[in-house]
Amino acid sequence: MKEKQKLPEAPGPIGIFDSGYGGLTILEKIRTELPEYDYIYLGDNARTPYGTRSFDVVYKFTLECVTKLFEMGCQLVVLACNTASAKALRSIQQRDLPLLDANRRVLGVIRPTVEAVGAMTRSKHIGLLATSGTVQSNSYPLEIHKLHDDIVVTSEACPMWVPLIENNEHKSEGADYFVRKNVEHLLAADPKIDTIMLGCTHYPLLEDKIKSLLPKEISVVSQGEIVAKSLADYLQRHTEMESRCTKNASIRYFSTESVEKFSSSASVFLNEKIVAEHIDLE
Structure with missing residues (x-):
């Protein structure tokens, strides 16, 4: 684990992370339930699938993506990935958040x-x-x-x-x-x-x-609907976190792989045209 680093303190978008495209089904329901918020979706498509990888590798990859979303201003990140939720969530919550920023939160879907x-x-x-x-x-x-x-x-x-x-x-x-x-x-x-x-x-x-x-x-x-309603309930109960999430009804999509491929494949999951941006995790 890297030493504690300086992260943006201002309110920011809600981060939605998945190893690939599946988390888009979660994002769609979250945006329907909570349309006023800003979102960043990060798909680690260059290293998908996570399902066949070891606990240690999934933890390492997930932590890198969560950290990147924190660096991009997200105060709250949802792991919209069952494998990441199963293999990495608990370790990140207990071991890494106190070092990264004890006020930020990472939630899962399980x-x-x-x-x-x-x-x-x-x-x-x-x-x-x-x-x-x-x-x-x-x-x-x-x-x-x-x-x-x-x-x-x-x-x-x-x-x-x-x-x-x-x-x-x-x-x-x-x-x-x-x-x-x-x-x-x-x-x-x-x-x-x-x-x-x-x-x-x-x-x-x-x-x-x-x-x-x-x-x-x-x-x-x-x-999808279960996670969306759970997130809405979480924000209602945790007003200190809700106030740290910006509300301009915006969404940005990032992929660690080809943005052309991501934008094309995402149409299988979403009924709208999107323009993705490439992101490096280094």
């Missing part, structure tokens, strides 16, 4: 999802569809059992889903095969499941396909 899903299940059997990294981290079962020790969580890793989405193949017959395979495997592992969490920010683009394979009594929980 805790709000867990808090919401516990109230939705009737059978107390929940399914999780996520990347291999999120499944291996065991973060969702651990967080759920902190709040609901009687809930059974069954996880299914879906390693092909993100590549299919990021290559705009999620509407293809190939995607149908892999989605069906993973959903059927999850339901076979626990037939009592009545609620399924989409534990990756890419997966809302497959939500209709997933629902078409499920009985009507099984609910599908997507993270």
Whole structure:
């Protein structure tokens, strides 16, 4: 960890970070819920995917991106990435924020999802569809059992889903095969499941396909609206942080990779044309 550095103290935009494009599904819902705020979206597309990387590497990459957003004036950063939330959030909150700036905050997407899903299940059997990294981290079962020790969580890793989405193949017959395979495997592992969490920010683009394979009594929980409402509640309860977030209804997009590719691929996730800017993390 680097020594404590001087960061901008003035109010600034809310930072939204993801290893790639999936966090755009979170950003879209946050902007709908909180349209008046300024936002910076940072996608570490040059080093994606994070899901297959070790805890140490994900922590290092995530900390570099959070630090960059702090340097750009963000007082609050949301890790709109399940892998980063699972593998890096706690370390950054406990170890690094006191050194960087104890008044800044970094929030994740797992805790709000867990808090919401516990109230939705009737059978107390929940399914999780996520990347291999999120499944291996065991973060969702651990967080759920902190709040609901009687809930059974069954996880299914879906390693092909993100590549299919990021290559705009999620509407293809190939995607149908892999989605069906993973959903059927999850339901076979626990037939009592009545609620399924989409534990990756890419997966809302497959939500209709997933629902078409499920009985009507099984609910599908997507993270975007949950995280957006949780952030709104957080800002309402923490007025000292809310006052440190600027409100000009602006949004800037940054990528560590090709801005042309980012701008083009982002249209898969957002229904608007965007112009991205390149950023180096050095």
